[in-house]
Amino acid sequence: MNKTILITGASRGIGRAIAEYLARTGYNLVLHYNSNRAAAEATMESVKSLGANARLLCFDIANREQTESVLTSDIAEHGAYWGIVCNAGINADAPFPSIDSDMWDKVLNTNLGGLYNVLHPCVMPMISARCGGRIIALSSVSGVMGNRGQVNYAASKAGIIGACKSLALELAKRNITVNCIAPGVIATDMTANLPTDIVEQMIPMRRAGKPEEVASLVAYLLSDDAAYITRQVISVNGGLI
Numbered sequence: 001m002n003k004t005i006l007i008t009g010a011s012r013g014i015g016r017a018i019a020e021y022l023a024r025t026g027y028n029l030v031l032h033y034n035s036n037r038a039a040a041e042a043t044m045e046s047v048k049s050l051g052a053n054a055r056l057l058c059f060d061i062a063n064r065e066q067t068e069s070v071l072t073s074d075i076a077e078h079g080a081y082w083g084i085v086c087n088a089g090i091n092a093d094a095p096f097p098s099i100d101s102d103m104w105d106k107v108l109n110t111n112l113g114g115l116y117n118v119l120h121p122c123v124m125p126m127i128s129a130r131c132g133g134r135i136i137a138l139s140s141v142s143g144v145m146g147n148r149g150q151v152n153y154a155a156s157k158a159g160i161i162g163a164c165k166s167l168a169l170e171l172a173k174r175n176i177t178v179n180c181i182a183p184g185v186i187a188t189d190m191t192a193n194l195p196t197d198i199v200e201q202m203i204p205m206r207r208a209g210k211p212e213e214v215a216s217l218v219a220y221l222l223s224d225d226a227a228y229i230t231r232q233v234i235s236v237n238g239g240l241i
Contacts, residue, residue, distance in 0.1 A: 002053070004028040005222065006071075006081045008061060008118055009088030011039035013188035014138065017211030018085055018218050019043055023052035025219060030074065030081065032057045032088065061088050061114030062106070071121040080125035083134040083222050086115055086160075091153045091190065104152045111156035115163060123171070132175030134222050137164050138214075141184040141237050157182075161233055168231035177230035179221050183214050184237025204239035 005022060009015040010031035019029055020043075029052050033040035040056050047054045055078075059070040075081070089111040092103040115137060126133045142150045143157025161180050168178035185191050185199055187208040200206045214236050220226055221234075235241065 002026055002028045003082035004030060004078070004080075005083040005085060006030040006032065006057075006118075006122070007085045007087060008032040008114075009034075011036050011043050013190065014183065014186060014211045014214050015085075015087040016043045016046075017215040018087060019047050019054075020050060021212060021215035021219050022222070023047035023050035023054075025222075027052065027083070027222075029054040030057055030078075031055070032059065032061075034058065034060050034088070061117055062110040064113070064117045067114075067117040068121045071118070075122065075125050080129040080131075081122055081133070082126070082129075082131060084119065084122055084126075084136070085218055086118055086135070086137040088114060088118075089138065089156070091150065093149045093153065095149055096151045099152055107152040108156050108159075111153070112159040112163070115160055119167070123167075123176075126176060127171075127174050132227075133177075134226075135164070135167070135171070135176065135178040136218055136221050137178075137180050139164075139180045139182045139233065141182050141235060141240055144182050144233065144235065145241050165231050165233075172230055175227070177221070177227065179230060180233040181214060181217055181221075182233055182235045182237070184209060184235065184240040186211055186214060186236075202240060203237070207238065209236055209238055 005027045010019045011033040044054045059066045137160050139160045140157040142154040146154050164178050164180050185208045
């Protein structure tokens, strides 16, 4: 039986790269998006062309009731997910004095609250299935070392690390691994405005990472070879830290 993997934020950027990478490895994919249905459908067509079975789910990860309703219904119809890749997230960058309460709440509620909202309806079905499993959450280099202008974002991403380390302890005896990936500067829409010279000065490898270089690590952590890796934060950052 093919294993089913839920990927949040799968319509573009790192999420789409993860979906396309996993499509080549025989997983059934559940592709989440929030608002950009056209992009999500394009991702689904791409992964289907690569041989994967895929379906779309639409919800706002910051909306607890909506997220629970959609995921619970999908699990009731199709069964528990074997793997979950929590990739969806947002940023609202500014110097701390300029971060208003809405900017703080939106980033924390989406990135950190969204982790709870997605995982909480999914974990007990994973446990009950007695098939083990994988949980992978995308943190950030900002959550590991902090970053100017990203106090809210760094707080949310550091919170993801703490949550996953604790959840890993709870789920280890169930053969469900929980790990974080902390990307550095990856060439996506979120980093498109960073000047090339700044990137080269910051990063020892003198380039931004490729989304596929994050996706390949996700694929490894989902694999049988990674069954003994849990409670870890693995950076993909070209030597930035």
